[in-house]
Amino acid sequence: MTAALDDDLRRAIEQDCAGLVNRYANLNDAGDWAGVAALYDEHGMMARPTAPDAPIVGRAAILAAFQARPTRTTRHICANIVIDVESARTARGECAMLLFTDAAVPLIGSFHDRFVLTDEGWRFAERRGSLLFQS
Numbered sequence: 001m002t003a004a005l006d007d008d009l010r011r012a013i014e015q016d017c018a019g020l021v022n023r024y025a026n027l028n029d030a031g032d033w034a035g036v037a038a039l040y041d042e043h044g045m046m047a048r049p050t051a052p053d054a055p056i057v058g059r060a061a062i063l064a065a066f067q068a069r070p071t072r073t074t075r076h077i078c079a080n081i082v083i084d085v086e087s088a089r090t091a092r093g094e095c096a097m098l099l100f101t102d103a104a105v106p107l108i109g110s111f112h113d114r115f116v117l118t119d120e121g122w123r124f125a126e127r128r129g130s131l132l133f134q135s
């Protein structure tokens with residue numbers, strides 16, 4: 001964390017970025033793909049936990065990838081959210097993730113995020129998922 005940031009600003013950034021993590025889960029579960037894609041910076045990168053070596057780059061490509069998925073019912077549980085503020089415009093985060101679907105056994109993993117402050121507010125610059133346990 002940069003020493004120049006006061007505690008109130010640091011806490012506000014932490015709250016905004018943690019809010020993105022939670023909003024992402026809720027929008028994803030609702031099937032609101034445009035809403036999910038809008039949480040990324042225009043040039044943001046996403047790597048799904050089930051495909052960590054296949055990054056998808058750019059808001060439009062992220063939207064298209066979500067729209068191409070088969071319909072399913074999901075519930076994402078994100079916990080242990082920790083945000084590390086790097087500056088007034090950048091932060092990093094990590095959270096544990098549990099995914100329930102109607103089509104598979106639960107998946108347990110994590111997300112490692114980079115956040116950036118844009119004209120639209122805080123957005124994901126990068127979101128990398130990984131699986132810890134899977135059948």
